[in-house]
């Protein structure tokens with residue numbers, strides 16, 4: 001049995017919009033283990049991003065607990081959360097958020113300036129198939145290539161946990177599959193935990209575990225005994 005990496009206990013998240021209260025999460029229990037690839041699946045508005053923002057230390061729950069080892073994320077100070085995000089978590093979003101005036105390599109380099117134990121940047125650019133493109137600016141790269149730079153940037157920090165919010169949402173199928181393969185490889189080769197958030201049920205076939213969110217609650221969790229190769233994912 002793999003070691004527990006992060007545990008979420010009965011978290012709730014309430015947003016206030018004027019007089020109206022919106023419950024994005026209504027009591028979620030969830031555990032992540034070392035080296036697994038988890039897909040968090042759910043329709044728009046089910047609470048996926050809210051859950052990942054809390055797991056990633058970008059937001060705190062209104063109630064409930066989140067443990068990363070001894071660190072209590074629900075009670076952590078701003079400084080503790082900064083250190084947690086900086087050293088433990090890599091983020092990948094649907095849109096790549098690259099600095100337009102920096103080359104691919106410089107974008108990756110930027111993220112390792114402030115972290116403890118970075119991976120080799122040239123090696124990572126090679127792993128994501130961009131060793132020839134390190135000196136290109138984002139505007140000179142396709143969407144898939146920009147996403148690969150964003151992945152290299154997130155991985156370069158050598159995070160314990162990689163959180164990906166709709167990482168293939170803006171990509172066509174062949175390019176999306178390349179991205180999914182890189183995420184699977186990172187999980188396998190480095191034994192890291194990867195969480196992919198998506199509304200695309202087809203992607204869940206490549207996961208070790210699928211967590212289905214509906215209306216702020218986990219409706220079901222499924223273990224895939226034989227996750228399929230990302231190459232075979234189709235949508």
Ligand SMILES: Nc1ncnc2c1ncn2[C@@H]1O[C@H](COP(=O)(O)OP(=O)(O)OP(=O)(O)O)[C@@H](O)[C@H]1O
Pocket residue numbers: 015016017022023024042043044045046047048049050051199
């Ligand atoms: N900052 C906010 N203020 C008010 N309501 C919010 C806020 N963030 C999220 N919500 C609401 O909480 C609910 C869950 O939102 P969330 O973004 O977590 O869902 P999601 O599953 O990620 O959706 P999507 O796939 O569309 O991104 C929605 O009803 C949303 O409108």
